[in-house]
Amino acid sequence: MSEKPPLSDSEIYDALHNAWLMLASEAGATEFGNNTLKAARLSLFTLQMTLMMKMEGATDQMPSVPSPHSD
Incomplete structure (x- = not known):
């Protein structure tokens, strides 16, 4: 069985x-x-927009995830 990429x-x-x-x-x-459904929809939307921004080169950070380089 082949592994999915x-x-x-x-x-x-x-x-x-x-x-x-x-x-x-x-x-x-x-x-x-x-x-709970409202929160899930908001989370999914936020992840979509962040991924889109990353794909367009506008960000390299996930929302509300601190950079490992920040003090």
Whole structure:
């Protein structure tokens, strides 16, 4: 069985977008569930935009992840 190659940045972006689409119109049965879905959508969107910025050369940092070189 052959091993799958690592995902490209474009493939990762597509996977994040598909996950966002899957949750885009969903609502939780409880306030906690609904807030969890909102947080998941925001996280997926933020990761998508950060990856896009990286692909365009606009950033080399993940959101809210401190640089290992900062003191």
